[in-house]
Amino acid sequence: MMHTEVKEGFASRALRCVLAAALAAGCFVASAGMAFAYSIDDPLTEEELALAEGGSSASARSLDDFWRWPLPGIGEDHISQDFWSGHGAIDIWAAEGTPIVASRGGVVVATEATNPQELDGYGNCVVVYHEDGTETYYAHMSRRDVNKGDRVYLGQQLGLVGNTGNSFGDHLHFEIRVNATPDEFYWGKRIDPLPYVTGHEYVASANGTYFYDVDFGAYAQWYSELIDRAVVSGLMEGVGNNQFHPEVTVTRAQAFTILCRAADADSLYGNGSNSTPFHDNQVGQWYTGAINWAYSIGLATGDGDDLVRPNDTITREELATLIARYAEKVRGVNAVASSAALAGMDDAHTVSDWAAERVAWAVQAGIMTGSTESDGSLLVKPKGEATRAEMCAFIVRTVDKVG
């Protein structure tokens, strides 16, 4: 293996940067009047650790609770320089042109030196500010694909590996900083990024499903397998660029489209005409046919007006109601249950009267499960907006249960 030879031989020493030297000498000295002492070897406080871990709440590990490895497909055996007192980063060598992706979502706050010392030597680079006061730095790019001010998603391609700035050989210089602010981005305190990105490579599912924002394997989220099944069975798709956006809310048009696929009716209704009374079921949209179908079987009824509101978000109780009606109209299931089925839910009283027997059925059928909170309560969250991950869970379980 060429990689192994380079890694173990003298050449690997070159695949690193000399930002180290500047940093060891106390680089990032504050400008006049700013008393700021920068250090990379102070132990982190509890608060800083909490920040580095992705927030103060240890419960509910969400999409943004940890960073991901920034070079998909490049192993940790490519680390050519560790974090140490003179190098507040890890260097990862990879061939010029290897894609670099955002290790977390955030906003690009800098891409080049703006004062003599800020980012001097970083070459073509990107600094992403994350909303909890942490930042990631990506240096020495051969090409940059984002600009200052851009909002970037977890896993979005930021640029390509290169050898610009104070760099010897193609590699990515990657930093995580804590206690940063978006305006004074270079003040953040560097921490060793390795513990936060180790083991967080992008892993494909057993079926080959591969999204930058969904983990499989050791770091799988609760929804990973459900997304995998929904995608493999053709019920749901990613949003492009190997993204799934599991935490983004689902729209009514998406819900109708997914139910239409579950009914195997998606090839029966074209998008070329609107056969409903809904003025906002616009002809030629990706969802037009699905709404035609939903109207034809009485699934989409409108709210007593002539609108179907395709782009509105949908609450969990609305989605449970839609799914229960799908079960009835498409699969002939009597999809109602008494409110006794909600007895275990601590917020059962917040379910709307019009949705109660539908939500009860969805819970009883195991399609909708409660969410266990940090205080031990179990909530069905009827008014919460359904996410794409939840949609995956509901539709996969619905197909399992009723077909």
Ligand SMILES: [Zn+2]
């Ligand atoms: Zn470096």
